Amino acid sequence: MKNENILELCLAPGLGGLEMFVASCYNNFSKQTSCKVVIAANSKLDSFLDISDKFYIKRSKFFPIFPALKLAKYIDQNEIDIIHFHWTKDIITAVLAKVLSKRKPKLVQSRHMGMTRFKDDFYHKWLYKNINMMHAVTNEVKGQLEKFIPEDVRPKLEMVYLGTEVKDIDQTIVEELRKKYNLTDQFVVGIVGRMQEEKGQHKVIEAVAKLKDLNIKAFIVGSAMYDEYLHKLEQMIKEFGLEDKVVLTGFTKQVNEYMQLFDVNVLATEHETFGLVVIEAMANKIPMIATAKGGPLEIIDDGKDGLLFDGTSDNLAQKIELLYNNKELVQTIAQAGYEKVMKKFNMSRQMKKLYEVLVQ
Incomplete structure (x- = not known):
């Protein structure tokens, strides 16, 4: 198999599953071939990627030709064979850079979001006609x-699930966190991800409020995308009288250490395309409760290696209480979830599949 020079492109400002996947692609592909990464300066991904070989481009909504010209020059200078982009808003920058470059590299998009319609106009047809391949993260x-996508402009489609791996855990940090939050025998409910309405952190607060008499503590791990939603959560905590039961951690790089505190992890997004945090929790042997829509339906066998809920805080509370009252079920689900991840969502195996797809 020929080695190809790969460029990972993501100008997104935040740090969620999509951006973490970009980092994973770079870390894995750079072990097999030359891999460059192009991101937005001072983004959360910029802070997360602890490497020196980063190239910065500023996205322009109204004048994409300028970042595209800069990217095209970088492509030619570094003899890039494949542009691998992830954020849908980067599509015009990526396509223009391909067209403007001398090398005309293969253009591949990893599609992390679903599609509910296609803008059937010349502009969008031109964009998709210039994409060589789309990697779908679920069936x-x-x-x-x-x-x-109309067949005459549809890129080649491939499906490869995302993957994860068992991370090294700093037990010293875990114990420090236990002491910091005075954790003894509480049943800990966690939710990890960007703090925004569609992620459903408010549902966890509502569920904990319904179980207020139980020995439960909840951790909402992640930074707020918008202050308005953060203030809404803080107000809910105050109104429900949950100041001693709900912790808002803010942004942290110690996600896996926080997960070690959890008895159960929740994904409460109304419709999560994949749900990277689902398999990350399962790899940590943390039972998952996830919304019964989208990606979780392709990951979790309900009642066997995780639990699914209908998206309401009432049903979420019922699922939490089920685990709260059944330690044996917690252990069974945790072990089954771990075994599934090692078999079906193993990082090295999934990255090998994706690499083969990219360079074929």
């Missing part, structure tokens, strides 16, 4: 791309 996403 549902692949089906949507087949349904909505």
